[in-house]
Amino acid sequence: KQVLLKHFIPEGAPKETDMELVTTGTIRLRVPEGSNAVLLKNLYLSCDPYMRPRMTKHEDSSYVDDFIPGAPITGFGVGKVVDSSYSDFRTGDYVWGQIGWEEYSLITKPQGLFKIHHTEIPLSYYIGILGMVGLTAYVGFYDICSPKKGERVFVSAAAGAVGQIVGQFAKQFGCYVVGSAGSDEKVNLLKTKFGFDEAFNYKKEPDLTKALKSGSASSCKGLSLTQQMAASLHYPQMRFGSQLVSFLCKGKVRYFPEGIDIYFENVGGSMLEAVLQNMRIKGRIAACGMISQYNLEKPEGVHNLFLIVSKRIRLEGFVIFDHFGSYPEFEEKVVQLIKEEKIKYLEDIVEGLENAPAALIGLFEGRNVGKQVVVVSRE
Ligand code: NDP
Numbered sequence: 001k002q003v004l005l006k007h008f009i010p011e012g013a014p015k016e017t018d019m020e021l022v023t024t025g026t027i028r029l030r031v032p033e034g035s036n037a038v039l040l041k042n043l044y045l046s047c048d049p050y051m052r053p054r055m056t057k058h059e060d061s062s063y064v065d066d067f068i069p070g071a072p073i074t075g076f077g078v079g080k081v082v083d084s085s086y087s088d089f090r091t092g093d094y095v096w097g098q099i100g101w102e103e104y105s106l107i108t109k110p111q112g113l114f115k116i117h118h119t120e121i122p123l124s125y126y127i128g129i130l131g132m133v134g135l136t137a138y139v140g141f142y143d144i145c146s147p148k149k150g151e152r153v154f155v156s157a158a159a160g161a162v163g164q165i166v167g168q169f170a171k172q173f174g175c176y177v178v179g180s181a182g183s184d185e186k187v188n189l190l191k192t193k194f195g196f197d198e199a200f201n202y203k204k205e206p207d208l209t210k211a212l213k214s215g216s217a218s219s220c221k222g223l224s225l226t227q228q229m230a231a232s233l234h235y236p237q238m239r240f241g242s243q244l245v246s247f248l249c250k251g252k253v254r255y256f257p258e259g260i261d262i263y264f265e266n267v268g269g270s271m272l273e274a275v276l277q278n279m280r281i282k283g284r285i286a287a288c289g290m291i292s293q294y295n296l297e298k299p300e301g302v303h304n305l306f307l308i309v310s311k312r313i314r315l316e317g318f319v320i321f322d323h324f325g326s327y328p329e330f331e332e333k334v335v336q337l338i339k340e341e342k343i344k345y346l347e348d349i350v351e352g353l354e355n356a357p358a359a360l361i362g363l364f365e366g367r368n369v370g371k372q373v374v375v376v377s378r379e
Helices: 122-128 134-144 161-171 186-192 208-214 226-236 244-249 270-278 305-311 318-338 353-363
Strands: 002-005 021-022 037-044 076-084 095-101 104-107 112-116 150-154 176-181 197-202 261-267 279-286 315-316 347-351 371-374
Touching: 002 353, 021 353, 037 095, 037 122, 076 104, 076 315, 095 104, 095 122, 112 197, 122 371, 134 161, 134 279, 134 318, 150 161, 161 176, 161 261, 161 371, 176 186, 186 197, 208 270, 261 270, 270 305, 347 353, 353 371
Parallel strands: 150 176, 150 261, 176 197, 261 279, 279 315, 347 371
Antiparallel strands: 002 021, 037 076, 037 104, 037 371, 076 095, 095 112
């Protein structure tokens, strides 16, 4: 079974009818004689927002290659080696990397495959927290954001694959962290599971600029003295002086009364405009992604870009494919965090290759809660 992209999609949200599940003839579970290749049985597939731009034909392919209409969709995945003519990969090894949306993939360029050494950790983590997604959070936060202890960090799409990890890195680093997400369930997860200091449902905010500055009236109905004392212990950097007073102003949570030092940008559009209004002088924005723009033929304009000049903001885009050199250092640190249970990770698991198109589409509707994973086979 394979999932093909039927045709390019010039604009709009992808639909299930843009993709097709086909069954090919019987295949021989051996690498063809005389060829250099690795044959994989695919176990887990990753659904990632960057797959949407690949469904549109581009003249300039400086980001990622377009998919090929009529061919299987490709993306990150985890597989088990069935046969290999490369000595680096042996039958029975588990690998992660770029594979096809199909039950078996014949990989002729295995430079994009990485052997999984920590098989004691759930294998699906290698398309999430221990794969491209986790590395994006790691490089994006530590390198691109240049954080300092005590700084105020805002993360959009915070309950998704990248966002949940960024928020936890920022907390571990000693920052104050607020996240936005598109449902109350996700907001609750951010505060109770992932340890964000605050979170809000951006779909319920009529004015995002005001929401970032003064918080949501519905997020706090007034804090008791005990709660205020607890908050002062929770945010030691705000324990004394006017910061705490303004933070708890009139008994309401105020997310960024003194502005945002770091914005981890995942969505773009109106959220970016609202954030620019609220950035502090010399703030940093890590432009990781802008999912609100991926289904549009022409991206929306951002009207207040001069604020980058007047506030001396550093806005830096990055593409994780340029940073795979940091993988060994990242893997060592994050494997340790997982083993010591010092980091939480949430997957949204869908069973069956036939359900992969709907799962991918769900990213653009906010249906995924956590990292979207498709199970092709569990062994
Ligand atoms: P997520 O798991 O966060 O899934 C996408 C989420 O985006 C949805 O669940 C939804 O959450 C939110 N969303 C969807 N449409 C919109 C919209 N119109 N406006 C606002 N939010 C929307 O995905 P990832 O964590 O994998 O990716 C997050 C971002 O990081 C993406 O922009 C992606 O392209 C980027 N990325 C960039 C990389 C790089 O190399 N630069 C590498 C990997 C990812 P909600 O319910 O909160 O709306």
